[in-house]
Amino acid sequence: MDNLLTNSTVDALQLYYTSCENGVEGSSGFQVQAISDGIEFTEREELKKLGAYEPPRDLPSAPSKEDIARLFPVAFRNVKLHSGKWAMTRSEYTGLDFSGMRYGNFFTHGLLLDSMGHDIWPVDIYGWEGWCNSYVEGQHALSRISIIPDKERYSLQELERFLNKNKDRILLIQMMIVAIFLGKETSRKLVIKEDEIDNGLLWIACIQKSFPAHMQDSLSCSSYQFHPGTCLDVNVIYGENDFRLDETEKEYQFYVVDLVDNQHSKIDGNDNYYAITISKMLYQNPEKLNAFHLFSSFFTYSEIGEHLSSMLKVFQFIEGEINVFEKDSDFNRILKFISEYTKKEKIDYILTSLAPAVNKMIACGNYENTEQFIYFYMDFFNATGDKAYKGIVLEQLFGLFNAVYFEKKYSENNFLVIEEKVRSNLRQYDQDFSNFFLLTENIERFKNEISTLNGEETFIVLARIFKAMRLFEPDTPLSESDNAIELILLSVQAQKEMLYKFPWKVIDLFDSHEEKVNIVYTIFQEMKEITENKEITSFDLALAVQSLADYMQTLFSVETNRYYDFINTLCGYEICWDLVYEEWKSRILRHHKKLYLFTEYQINVLDSNSDYREKYQTLMKEEYWKSLSDIEKNDQAVSWITMDEIKYMSEDSFFNELFYRANQKIKFERDGRESLELVKKMQECNIQNILFEPNKLVLFDALFGEENIINNSEISKALKNIDENDYRVFIGLYLPNAMENMGKYESHGDIIKALFLPRYKKYFIEAYCSMFEQNGVKELSQTESIAWRFWVSITTRDENYKIYKYIHKEIFECLGTRFSILPDKQYKSIKDAEGLSRSQKIKLNDILEIASSKKKSLFNSISKSLKKFPFFGKTTKGKR
Amino acid sequence: MGELIKGLLLIAIGLAILAITVLLGAVYGAGISLYNYAFALKNNIKPEENVKITKGLEPAKKNYFFEKGFQDLINVINNNWEKNIDSSKDCFSKAKKNNDNPIEPIMWWMAGISVVVYGTIFFIIISLFHFLVLGGFLLLLYLSFSIVWFIERAYLFFHRFFAACPYCHTKTTLPEYLCDNCGAIHKKLVPNEYGIFYHTCECGHRLPSTFFLNRGRLQARCSNCHQFLLREHIESKRLFIPILGGPSAGKTTFMFSAIRNLIDHKAKDLGFETEFIDKIAESKYNKIVNDLMSGHLPLKTVDNIPKAFNLALKKNNATKWLLYIYDPAGEAYSNADNLSSHYYSEYMSGMIFVIDPFTFRGVRQEYKNQLKINKKGIGPSSLSADDALTRTILAMEESFGLKKTGKIQKPLAVVITKVDALELEDTIGNKAIDGSVKDKSFAKHKLIKKQLLEWGEAALLHQLESRFSNFRFFSSSALGRIPDGSKKDLKGYDVLEPILWIASTVSDEEFRYE
DSSP states (O other): OOOOOOOOOEEEEEEEEEEESSOTTSSSEEEEEEEETTOOHHHHHHHHHHHOOOOOTTSOSSOOHHHHHHHSOOEEEEEEOTTSOEEEEEEEEEESOTTSSOOOEEEEEEEEESOOOTTOOHHHHHTOTTOOSOOOTTOOEEOOEEEOOOTTTTOHHHHHHHHHTSTTHHHHHHHHHHHHHHHHHHOOEEEEEOSSHHHHHHHHHHHHHTSOGGGGGGOOEESSOOOGGGOOSEEEEOSSOSOOOOHHIIIIIEEEEETTTOOOOOOOOSOOHHHHHHHHHHHHOHHHHHHHHHHHTTBOOOSSSTHHHHHHHHHHHHHTSOOOOSOHHHHHHHHHHHHHHBOHHHHHHHHHHHHHHHHHHHHTTOOTTHHHHHHHHHHHHHHHOOHHHHHHHHHHHHHHHHHHHTSOOSOHHHHHHHHHHHHHHSTTHHHHHHHHHHSHHHHHHHHHHGGGSOHHHHHHHHHHHHHHHHHHOTTSOGGGOHHHHHHHHHHHHHTGGGGGGOOGGGGGGSOSHHHHHHHHHHHHHHHHHHHHTTSSOHHHHHHHHHHHHHHHHHHTSSOHHHHHHHHHHHHTSGGGHHHHHHHHHHHHHHOSOHHHHHHHHIIIIISSOOHHHHHHHHHHHHHHHHHSOHHHHHHHHHHHHHTTGGGGOOOHHHHHHHHHHHHHTOOOOTTOHHHHHHHHHHHHSOOTTOOOSSOHHHHHHHHHOSSOOOOHHHHHHHTTTOOHHHHHHHHHHHHHHHHHHOOSTHHHHHHHHHHOOGGGHHHHHHHHHHGGGSSTTSSOOHHHHHHHHHHHHOOTTSTTHHHHHHHHHHHHHHHHHHHHTSOHHHHHHHHTOSSOOHHHHHHHHHHHHHHHHHHHHHHHHHHHHHHTSHHHHHHHHHHO | OHHHHHHHHHHHHHHHHHHHHHHHHHHHHHHHHHHHHHHHHHHHOOTTSOOOOOTTSOSEEOOGGGTHHHHHHHHHHHHHHHHHHHHHHHHHHHHHHOOSSSHHHHHHHHHHHHHHHHHHHHHHHHHHHHHHHHHHHHHHHHHHHHHHHHHHHHHHHHTTOOEEOTTTOOEESSOEEEOTTTOOEESOOSSBTTBSSEEEETTSOEEEOSGGGTGGGSOEEOTTTOOEEOGGGTSSOEEEEEEEOOTTSOHHHHHHHHHHHIIIIIHHHHTOEEEESSHHHHHHHHHHHHHHHTTOOOOOOOOSSOOOEEEEEEETTEEEEEEEEEOOOGGGGGOHHHHHTOGGGGTOSOEEEEEOGGGSHHHHHHTHHHHHHHHHHHOOOSSOHHHHHHHHHHHHHHHHTOOTTOOBOSOEEEEEOOTTSTTHHHHHSGGGSOTTOSOHHHHHHHHHHHHHHHTTOHHHHHHHHHHBSSEEEEEOBSSSSOOOSOOSOOOOBSOSHHHHHHHHHHOTTTSOOO
């Protein structure tokens, strides 16, 4: 920062105010003795008021000239008048007045300045050599003069020396600065009680120079004050005067820094930052304070108020003395301060000076305020259109990007939020931001540091870079970019320890299907290479392939056509076969319509007579088979058998399982084409050695076979392990036919024995009884006659007696029902049947009794039904 | 017939059930609306939580009934209305849900309607009542504090208590008071909407808001110049006496000689004890008296508007009167504008107009030769008495709104000083008065009046007679001798009479003037 301070001069009008016999006011006594033309009446009166002097009461009443020079303080005062001009006075006690009899006279040399000058403090004018302390009798006109301020007498170096004389002084000046700030809010003035008359001016100099020159407007000072009623902002008092400085005054009326009795007011501000920092500068580093004063001229802010600490912090931030702001509110205030108060011509300087500091701050890892800075610059860009600010925004964002992904010190979410806001505010943000990614040094940095990223971060960084590449060279495929390929390979290398976690979604960053294949090929080749180089194990590779295969599932989860194109292209590279096979395994495992998928894959990939098919088809079928559920396997078995696919299968166990599962799928339906075809295909196969339980082929044949000559024992075997449903259907169809077709009654028992399964007794009885319902109420059929004769003939000696006994009640019931609906003649013939043994007659009687009871109940139910009709009801009633 | 009766009976029972249901619903609804109001009252009436103190206004909490009470009422109304709407919605939703029992929905519908109807009625009635209660209290409080305020004002007026700033001389009925806990400035610490007897400062501290509750114990400050005031500057009977006159007329010397005389001698005669009410005044007095005692004149007065000198006149340790006396620099008379900012004219007890006899052309002519020799010692004023008086009258006209021909009612003591010089004592001093005369003061007045005419000051005399309804001439010597550089005591004489004469016009009983 260049030192812009200059040795400027200021013009001033003058006035002498003293007690004299002849002045410009026409009488003797205190009056203006001489005055420059141009001083207005009110300005004159204000200068007189400012220049009034009363000596400390404890000093001699009739002092000698030596006493005056030694003991009586000179009062320098400055104040900005309502007219906007500066009034400055130097008042010196002169003792006797013109009469030679009366003490209390003083001489005031007053100056009226149009302006102070941007680099001049009032105290610099205090040191001016041209101050007068006497007048020329009879001369009442004073000229306009040019003042050369004395900047050396109260230079910052001098003040540094003054403060360093006593270690307490730094705290005292700090307290005084705080009091100045507080005074602006509370109207309490600062009163410094001193006993050394030289120190007062130095304190005032310290206070004035704690604030920039252009802020002195609001800092009126009096280096000696007698009356509290005419106090200025800063007042030094000596000896006995009209200040009481009791507790009330100290607590409520003034901020008192009592350097004589060391009894100060309680001075405690809310924000002492400015006071602490500036007092330190005054004490230790005046050059820095000088730089701050110069810096302050870049702003229009000229009050002594809250924004001063913001100004100071901006200065310190640019100077690199602070690199973080503690509170957000504080920081916002600072940014607001810059926006509101920076001079137009300096805004560029401030912002461009600030930017490196912000970048440094980011580089140091302090990101707390970056967000606000970015928005801040963004707003400036939007307001001014100056691209430099946009550049700063992008640079800072890029810094944050690095902080998120490479330094891992900033929240990604925060970054994304900021970026989104910037994106919505800056046109062509993406294009501009991409610039940073394509800068050679950044690309090189990525290449060097990509090994520090984890999978997800790698993806984000690559995505950004690729997006940038695409924005700038939309016609060049990414896969043709050496940088892109190199970055991908470097990423693979970087992730080799945990390759299975590699962000495979980088593949999707490539647009076309060819590019994707190419990049997969490239990646896979690299993986193989590092495996061959033993940088990773085969197991690691397998894991990685598995993970890549898994990813490929998702890659084309929707666009299946593109998927097969992709796979077929990949199949063109033998090196990728493993991957394709793994992908298929992964896919088939996950797919819930495996059969469909397998078929589709068969059509799209394996149907072509490729080498890949030759190598992998059988393996794939087996893998596929393993992946199926029981139900799916059954369906697949039927499919393969009916489609004659089994001829490609050699393995016995697999072959047997297929038929076994196909057997399960046979259904006993007369018109079931599927089952018929399946049975046909199965019978064509060499399956004699396969033990089916139940053997549905035999049962199907028994039901629907052309010859129907299957003997009972075969059927009994075939029924082994038959399930409930199959048995119900089978027995329902087969038993009535079997009974119809038997020759003699002895066979009746054989059929029962062969077909009866105790666990399905209910279905057997249903099927058996259905035989009696086919002939209506007429005569008994031959089968029915055989049946009742069979059932009355059973004895304990029968081989299957246990079975008969187990079901005879239900059968008797069935027979009784049948007999009950026979015509009477037929019924009687059965009742009177001949050739029956006694025990057989007893059993017959049992059946007949059931029939009789059934008949009665039949009659009852009929008569009940008839009674519902009125005609029959009345008749019945009448008979009664 | 029997069936008809049966049917009618059934209809009657049905209607009765319906009526009971409706009644139940209505009662329930009414109960709910009452409950809602009670709930709203409980939640929103918070007198202890005061409203935010607006910056720039009085740093005190307003009485509940003046602001917060009405805010609470609005909150109660809003809250109650919201609750009623919620309750009715609740009833209606219950009515829709309960379909099994045909009675219950009717009851809930009725309850819902009832909450709206009764809620509105209760809301209007109770809000009105609430408003009236608040308004009643407000009126009561307004009346109360107005009465207390009026009594206080009457008391203060009767006792002539008001704040007169000794720095800027501004008169105010009420100064600003500082909270003795936090120092906050209370500009209206009187019975008002912030409290009748006490105001609660923003810091929570209770401050007495009336004279009767010892408000005077608080630190006061002038509302014009913000200088701190002592209690005596407000709550005491005062004798306001400005000492006027041109430069070098001897005003300061006269003032301190008179005070010295009062402290040393006359106060005792009058039955008073004297006391300085602040150390600064005492120090200043001591300094000047010491200077006089060692033969030095007091330092020249610099301020056009100097701080008043206060001396308490006590009886039985209680301040009976406070002497409020001050002398603006003679230079103030060089311009009438300077004088117009002297606010004392509003409340002064009387004025002392000090005239240097050596400003009279006749005197200067008469003692031409002696003056040449003793000019340094006598130090004649450069402003003529006539001019000084004219400027004073101009300032009065401005302050009082006095007509150009109107008379000033306040007593004016015209003091011809420096009678020790040359042979003036023999002309207008005590020596010139016949010792047998009873009313020597009046005799002196007549003598001086006559002498002024002889000295050719008819214009001055005319001005006094035409513009002042009560004035009296005095002669005195503030120093007792012509200062000659020797260290002999400069002790004045006949300096207290003008002050006593003015005081006697205020209180003849306590300030016997003979």
